[in-house]
Amino acid sequence: MRQRFEGRTAVVTGAAQGIGRAVALAMAAEGAHVVLVDRSKIVKEARDEVLALGGRASFLLADVEQYAACRKLMAKAAALDGRIDVLVNNVGGTIWVQPFAHYREEQITAEINRSLFPTLWCCHAVLPYMIKQGAGSIVNVSSTATRGIHRVPYSAAKGGVNALTACLAWECAEQGIRVNAVAPGGTDVGPRRIPRNTETMDEAQRGWYQAIVDQTIASTLVKRYGTPEEQAAAILFLASDEASYITGVTLPVAGGDLG
Numbered sequence: 001m002r003q004r005f006e007g008r009t010a011v012v013t014g015a016a017q018g019i020g021r022a023v024a025l026a027m028a029a030e031g032a033h034v035v036l037v038d039r040s041k042i043v044k045e046a047r048d049e050v051l052a053l054g055g056r057a058s059f060l061l062a063d064v065e066q067y068a069a070c071r072k073l074m075a076k077a078a079a080l081d082g083r084i085d086v087l088v089n090n091v092g093g094t095i096w097v098q099p100f101a102h103y104r105e106e107q108i109t110a111e112i113n114r115s116l117f118p119t120l121w122c123c124h125a126v127l128p129y130m131i132k133q134g135a136g137s138i139v140n141v142s143s144t145a146t147r148g149i150h151r152v153p154y155s156a157a158k159g160g161v162n163a164l165t166a167c168l169a170w171e172c173a174e175q176g177i178r179v180n181a182v183a184p185g186g187t188d189v190g191p192r193r194i195p196r197n198t199e200t201m202d203e204a205q206r207g208w209y210q211a212i213v214d215q216t217i218a219s220t221l222v223k224r225y226g227t228p229e230e231q232a233a234a235i236l237f238l239a240s241d242e243a244s245y246i247t248g249v250t251l252p253v254a255g256g257d258l259g
Contacts, residue, residue: 004240006031010086011077013064013122016043018189019141020090022228023235028055030236032086035077039063040194064091064118070125078129086239087126089140091118092157095196097209100152111153114196116160123168123179130177137239140165140181141231144252144259149215150208158183162250169248178247180238185254186216186225221256 010027014020015036028034028050036043036050036059043059050057058080062073078084092115096107103111119140130136142165143158145151161181169179201209217223234253237243252258 003031008085009033009081009083011035011037011084012088012090013037014090015046016040017193019228019231021046022232023088025050026232026236028057033081035060037062037073042193064122065113067121070121074125074129083133084126084129085136087122087138088235089119089122092141093196094151094154097150097205097212099150103153108153112157115154115157119161120164131175135176138179139235139238142181142183142250144183144185144254144257147259150212165250166248173247180247181250182231182234183250183252183259184231185220185257187228187231188225189228219257220254226255
């Protein structure tokens with residue numbers, strides 16, 4: 001097993017389930033001290049899973065939609081080992097699925113708060129630590145839904161993540177900080193233990209959701225959804241020194257769908 005993250009501290013947000021959990025487990029297996037961040041207490045279970053496998057892990061509860069919470073969590077994470085080497089911004093996800101004309105004002109705001117601001121805030125909060133140490137790797141989780149249907153506010157938020165990734169990479173390159181992103185396509189994470197939306201879908205909403213599934217599969221060359229582990233593999237590559245000459249890139253991980 002390669003140990004690409006031996007001796008490094010990696011902060012992974014949204015680590016309780018799905019892609020974030022897969023990233024945390026994989027980085028720990030390669031030697032990182034993984035700091036698992038989530039606003040749900042079930043993140044402790046993922047931390048315990050890492051420890052049971054012989055890895056090193058800590059967990060922090062934080063609502064990264066709030067800037068003050070992001071600053072506090074980065075301070076706590078940095079205090080563990082005196083540095084933060086890797087940040088994986090994984091928090092985000094569609095809350096409602098519907099044509100744009102059906103969104104209410106508060107729903108649009110909620111989508112942007114969920115899928116843009118956590119990445120924006122966490123990048124800003126981690127920079128003082130990475131600048132001070134003269135090194136760091138940030139990987140943002142975007143989406144190929146920047147070209148898709150029935151998720152316009154979410155898609156706009158992820159377009160913002162792509163722009164943030166490119167611009168921050170330009171600003172931070174001379175300080176030894178790389179900033180990249182992955183753009184997952186459809187990814188089968190199984191049933192969510194904590195759903196993003198507790199509302200029961202009616203017949204129209206089920207149809208809109210199925211249209212997304214159909215469009216996603218049709219857009220891929222391999223005609224299937226991916227797995228969290230396939231997403232984690234790309235994230236770990238971009239976070240590692242193997243990608244030392246790559247920055248400012250958004251890599252589609254979507255079975256050939258370029259988004």
